[in-house]
Amino acid sequence: xxxxxxxxxxxxxxxxxxxxxxxxxxxxxxxxxxxxxxxxxxxxxxxxxxxxxxxxxxxxxxxxxxxxxxxxxxxxxxxxxxxxxxxxxxxxxxxxxxxxxxxxxxxxxxxxxxxxxxxxxxxxxxxxxxxxxxxxxxxxxxxxxxxxxxxxxxxxxxxxxxxxxxxxxxxxxxxxxxxxxxxxxxxxxxxxxxxxxxxxxxxxxxxxxxxxxxxxxxxxxxxxxxxxxxxxxxxxxxxxxxxxxxxxxxxxxxxxxxxxxxxxxxxxx
Amino acid sequence: xxxxxxxxxxxxxxxxxxxxxxxxxxxxxxxxxxxxxxxxxxxxxxxxxxxxxxxxxxxxxxxxxxxxxxxxxxxxxxxxxxxxxxxxxxxxxxxxxxxxxxxxxxxxxxxxxxxxxxxxxxxxxxxxxxxxxxxxxxxxxxxxxxxxxxxxxxxxxxxxxxxxxxxxxxxxxxxxxxxxxxxxxxxxxxxxxxxxxxxxxxxxxxxxxxxxxxxxxxxxxxxxxxxxxxxxxxxxxxxxxxxxxxxxxxxxxxxxxxxxxxxxxxxxxxxxxxxxxxxxxxxxxxxxxxxxxxxxxxxxxxxxxxxxxxxxxxxxxxxxxxxxxxxxxxxxxxxxxxxxxxxxxxxxxxxxx
Numbered sequence: 001x002x003x004x005x006x007x008x009x010x011x012x013x014x015x016x017x018x019x020x021x022x023x024x025x026x027x028x029x030x031x032x033x034x035x036x037x038x039x040x041x042x043x044x045x046x047x048x049x050x051x052x053x054x055x056x057x058x059x060x061x062x063x064x065x066x067x068x069x070x071x072x073x074x075x076x077x078x079x080x081x082x083x084x085x086x087x088x089x090x091x092x093x094x095x096x097x098x099x100x101x102x103x104x105x106x107x108x109x110x111x112x113x114x115x116x117x118x119x120x121x122x123x124x125x126x127x128x129x130x131x132x133x134x135x136x137x138x139x140x141x142x143x144x145x146x147x148x149x150x151x152x153x154x155x156x157x158x159x160x161x162x163x164x165x166x167x168x169x170x171x172x173x174x175x176x177x178x179x180x181x182x183x184x185x186x187x188x189x190x191x192x193x194x195x196x197x198x199x200x201x202x203x204x205x206x207x208x209x210x211x212x213x214x215x216x217x218x219x220x221x222x223x224x225x226x227x228x229x230x231x232x233x234x235x236x237x238x239x240x241x242x243x244x245x246x247x248x249x250x251x252x253x254x255x256x257x258x259x260x261x262x263x264x265x266x267x268x269x
Numbered sequence: 270x271x272x273x274x275x276x277x278x279x280x281x282x283x284x285x286x287x288x289x290x291x292x293x294x295x296x297x298x299x300x301x302x303x304x305x306x307x308x309x310x311x312x313x314x315x316x317x318x319x320x321x322x323x324x325x326x327x328x329x330x331x332x333x334x335x336x337x338x339x340x341x342x343x344x345x346x347x348x349x350x351x352x353x354x355x356x357x358x359x360x361x362x363x364x365x366x367x368x369x370x371x372x373x374x375x376x377x378x379x380x381x382x383x384x385x386x387x388x389x390x391x392x393x394x395x396x397x398x399x400x401x402x403x404x405x406x407x408x409x410x411x412x413x414x415x416x417x418x419x420x421x422x423x424x425x426x427x428x429x430x431x432x433x434x435x436x437x438x439x440x441x442x443x444x445x446x447x448x449x450x451x452x453x454x455x456x457x458x459x460x461x462x463x464x465x466x467x468x469x470x471x472x473x474x475x476x477x478x479x480x481x482x483x484x485x486x487x488x489x490x491x492x493x494x495x496x497x498x499x500x501x502x503x504x505x506x507x508x509x510x511x512x513x514x515x516x517x518x519x520x521x522x523x524x525x526x527x528x529x530x531x532x533x534x535x536x537x538x539x540x541x542x543x544x545x546x547x548x549x550x551x552x553x554x555x556x557x558x559x560x561x562x563x564x565x566x567x568x569x570x571x572x573x574x575x576x577x578x579x580x581x582x583x584x585x586x587x588x589x590x591x592x593x594x595x596x597x598x599x600x601x602x603x604x605x606x607x608x609x610x611x612x613x614x615x616x617x618x619x620x621x622x
Contacts, residue, residue, distance in 0.1 A: 165354035168321050173415070174342035174371030187358045 023245075029238035030054070037234045053235040054243075060236060061224045063243075070205060070220040071247060073136040073143060077204040078197050080140070081147030082155075085196070089155035090181065106149040114146070118213035125214060132216045139220065142210040147200035154199065158192025159185065194258035201251050205244070271332045271345075271422035271455050272297050273318075278327035278337075280313050287313040289479045291327070295423075298453040300446070302460055302470030304502075310479040311459045315425045318457065319348045331422055342371070347421035351428045353412040355400040361387070361411050362396040368419045386418045390448075406437050413445075417452065424449070424456040430465060442469060463503055467491070475499055497618035500547045506579065508612070509548045509589040516541040523585015527560060527608055536621050537613075544621070547612035550579070553591035553604040561605035564589055571600055580604065 029037045030053055032046045057063040092102055121142060125131035130138030162185055170180040208222045215223070221244055229237035273295040280288045288310040295301050303311045316322045318329060320341030329337040336344045347368075356364050365383040374382070387393050390410045400408055409429065416424065429445065430438045446469055449456050460466055466473045467487040475482040475490065475498075482502075483495040494500035500508040513522045518534045520527050529537070537544070546562070553564060564582030572579040578597035582589050582604050591604045613621040 163352070163354065165350045165352060166356060169348075169350060169354040169415075170356075170367075170371075171321070172319055172341050172346070172348055173368035175367075179371065184356060 026238050026241045026245075029234055030242040032235065034233065034235045037238075053239040056236055057239055060233075061219075061228065061240075063224075063240075066219055066221050066224045067243065069136045069139075069215075069218060070222075070244075073140045073220060074201050074204040074247075076140045077143040077147050078200045080144045081151040081200045082193065082196060084144070085148050085151035085155055086193075089152050089159055090185070092152070092156050093159035103153075106152060109145065109149055113209075114142075114207075115209040115213075118142070118210050121210070122213050131214060132218060134218055136215065136218070136220065138214045139210055142214060143204040143207055146203050146207065146210075150199050150203060151196040154196040155189065155192050158189040158195075162188045190258050191260075194255040198252055198255050198259075202248060205248060273423050273455055273457075274328075274330040274333075275314075275318075276328040276330070278314070278317060278329060279325045280310075280317055280322060281325045286479045288317070288476075291476075291481060293474060293481070293484060295455050295457065298455055299471045300449050300456045300458060300469060301472050301474060302458045302466035303474050303476065304460060304463060304466040304470075305476035306502075307461055309476045311461075311476050312427060314476075315348060315427050315457060315459055318423070319346055319425055320344055345422040346425060347416035347419065347423075348425040349412045349416050349427065349429055351431060353400075353408050353432075355408055355411055355415075357400050360397050360399055361392060361403070364400070364411055365392075365396075365414045365418050368415060372419065382418055383414075386414045389417075390414045405433055406441060409433065409441060413448070417448075417454075422455065424454045426456065426458045428460055429458070430460070430462075445469070463505065467503070473503075475502060477502075493620065493622070494547070494612065495620050497545055497547070497614050500612060500614070504549060506550050506590050506592065509550065510614075511546045511548065511584060511587050511589070513544055513546045514541065515544050520544065520546065522546065522562065523587070525562060525585070527562065527611075529608075533613060533621065543616055545614040545618065547614060548589065548606045549610065550590045550592035552606040552610040553580075553582070553589075553593070554606075555593075555601035555604065557603065557605050558607040560608040562608075562611060564591060564604045564606070566591070566600045566602070566604060571597060573597070 028044075028046050031049050031051070033048060033050055033052065036043060036047060092098055121138075122131055125133075125138040128138075130141065133139070166184055166188070167180050170184045171177075175183060206222055208226070211220045212223045212226070221240055225237050225240040225244070228240060275291050275293045278288060278291040279286070291310075291314060293301070303314060305311045313322065317324055317337070320336075320339070324337050327337070328335060331345065336346070356367065359367065362383055365386060366379045369379045369382060384393070384396070387396055390413055392407070392410055392414055395403065395407060395411075400411065403411065409432075412429075426445070430441055433441055442465060445458075458465075458469060460469075470487055472484060472486055473490050474484050477498050483490055483499045485493075485495075490499060490503050494503060494508070497510055501510060511522055513520045515521075515529075515537050518529060520529065548562060562584060564584045566580050566582045567588075570581035573596055575596065577595065578593045580591045580593060580597070580600055582591050593600075615621055
């Protein structure tokens with residue numbers, strides 16, 4: 001028993017090291033000059049620390065605009081995906097017979113590579129003034145398409161775990177159908193909402209294909225990072241990557257308590 | 270408070286008949302236990318009454334007013350679910366106040382009424398807790414409080430004790446009975462446990478496969494079961510049921526023959542009939558009355574339970590269970606059940622007397 005636990009801890013450490021190694025490398029490159037990044041054999045510990053990569057970003061890629069666009073589009077995408085998926089998931093949760101066709105429909109949207117869809121979408125968006133939209137509204141629509149299946153599947157499972165008796169009890173207590181949903185069901189699926197929110201945020205946050213093809217002069221962070229890396233600035237690219245980690249960590253930290261709150265315990269027995 | 274009338278109430282799910290022609294009148298303040306094996310339709314009855322299912326046919330009236338065509342919250346019926354269905358994200362207070370809030374009762378009055386019911390159910394000190402922080406018995410009381418707070422005319426309880434441990438069950442059972450008497454609220458109490466049904470009910474409705482088998486007081490149901498199903502269901506250990514042959518004014522079981530009373534003979538008629546005899550385990554005694562069915566105890570089968578001793582005995586080629594009072598250290602060689610205590614059922618299982 002004790003031995004098994006030690007083995008488990010050891011395994012955990014190995015996994016953590018493998019997971020954290022790229023992260024360490026990103027941070028090291030972000031805070032050291034480029035010549036150290038290109039050095040061979042590679043050095044694992046930074047020799048000379050600098051904030052130069054971060055300072056150069058504003059003039060090189062107009063960081064503030066890119067950051068703003070990425071955050072704005074991701075938050076809008078979370079809101080729209082959850083708002084659209086929630087009613088659908090509520091209906092679907094009560095109809096297990098629809099699971100197969102709905103699952104199939106959700107997977108179909110993922111069958112087409114987004115890089116292929118982005119081109120006709122861009123052509124369409126030109127007419128709707130959504131192409132290269134200054135507020136990224138075209139990108140938001142595209143990301144919502146990506147976000148809905150994730151949100152739908154997570155919310156449907158969450159809604160299904162709410163015991164039917166709770167909703168029946170609320171009905172007997174005099175709540176309307178909408179009132180029951182708002183006062184009973186919704187508070188009980190908070191963990192699922194949080195999980196769906198985190199996932200959809202991350203889907204939009206590091207989406208690349210649409211971001212590359214639907215925005216031209218006003219780009220979100222992933223294509224900007226790509227340009228810096230492609231044109232030989234690993235330090236600045238790593239600096240963007242480091243910056244991209246921050247909001248992702250923030251949203252996980254904000255929503256994580258909701259994820260853990262076993263709200264359903266205590267209804268029965 | 271109210272009188273509940275069920276008039277040929279029926280429910281079908283596709284081809285399956287869940288409840289057939291259920292007719293019953295529950296008097297004001299009466300506690301009726303609805304008893305039956307699982308899947309017999311008793312929970313369907315509650316759900317129909319609460320409005321969670323719609324009737325296939327029939328009427329339900331509360332104080333003369335039809336309620337089966339009215340939405341659930343307008344029926345003045347409250348239900349306690351088998352697993353309590355407490356709202357886990359609300360405090361005990363929030364749970365109890367919820368039905369009042371949904372009816373637009375003002376904050377101050379809501380508070381007062383919730384605290385009154387909470388005091389009645391000894392929940393006063395738990396009002397700010399959440400259901401997850403309560404024991405099973407406390408959750409049960411919160412569920413009762415939430416149902417009682419709006420003073421329902423009809424109170425529905427769905428197996429309220431099934432999730433409690435055996436010790437708690439006894440005290441909660443008495444508690445529910447006292448509460449119901451004090452509030453004088455008409456109650457339907459669904460259970461599959463005959464002890465609960467016997468001890469709690471003013472009357473029992475026994476249902477089997479969607480059909481009412483008998484409606485009677487607990488004692489009447491025990492003493493005069495309407496058919497072999499009731500006979501086998503009420504009483505523990507159950508009544509012994511023995512196939513027997515009736516011919517020429519007497520019944521024959523194995524090699525024993527019993528002469529019947531003129532009344533019974535008249536009911537059974539002339540010809541030969543296959544009937545059933547019902548003998549309660551406690552009908553057997555060591556005494557030897559003249560007209561009696563005699564069982565021969567098998568060796569080493571006595572189960573001494575302290576307050577009683579169960580003995581297996583043979584009558585012809587059939588085995589019966591006899592029940593002797595107290596600790597029976599010596600099993601008598603013959604156990605006899607007097608004719609007066611034997612129940613008679615016809616070929617179809619219907620009572621004859």
